[in-house]
């Protein structure tokens with residue numbers, strides 16, 4: 001079974017980003033991406049925002065949108081019709097705190113030689129930058145557009161990362177486990193396979209890497225690897241509050257953001 005060349009978090013650099021895209025290292029951490037004041041104002045703005053929720057096994061509250069909600073029984077046009085309202089809800093949070101999306105794109109562009117921006121489709125730009133309340137944890141799943149989003153332009157990417165900025169972290173738990181096990185489901189025509197609550201047998205024996213949510217830090221990992229988040233605890237009011245998106249690598253090396 002394939003392994004990472006080391007099992008540690010790397011700082012952001014062109015080489016580390018390339019290695020993460022190739023699934024050679026488990027994670028990149030950008031420490032102190034946001035200040036304590038920025039995190040506090042962002043968390044407060046989130047709590048006052050337009051919160052929706054999706055029912056995978058454990059409920060996850062969010063602001064913005066997730067393509068997951070449009071994966072089965074909906075048309076691709078429904079996804080793009082929902083993008084403007086999702087951005088409006090996201091921007092309402094940014095207006096009361098700061099804009100981590102622009103900062104993230106600028107930070108990544110500082111090390112990457114090819115263009116970086118929002119993914120585009122025949123119906124317009126994708127949404128990116130989902131704001132989440134993930135205190136309850138997230139079940140074993142994988143995120144890889146060629147399988148999750150057949151028929152969308154992003155299905156042509158050759159590698160996919162996920163980044164998250166944590167603005168609040170629980171005292172205990174809230175640990176992400178990444179399994180070195182690139183998701184390779186059997187595809188039947190153009191129906192996306194189930195991607196949440198994946199069977200444990202799929203990751204049995206694979207190397208794993210755990211990372212902690214730390215307020216102010218961004219962590220990036222290769223989201224085609226199956227991954228899961230343990231529930232947060234610690235008995236105080238702190239939750240696991242975060243914003244992030246996917247980053248796809250196109251064949252021309254451009255990086256495109258989407259949710």
Ligand SMILES: O=C(O)CCC(=O)C(=O)O
Pocket residue numbers: 134138143162163164176223227229242244
């Ligand atoms: O919150 C995390 O650490 C990872 C969340 C996740 O599943 C993702 O961003 O794809």
Ligand SMILES: [Fe+2]
Pocket residue numbers: 141142143162223227
């Ligand atoms: Fe994920």
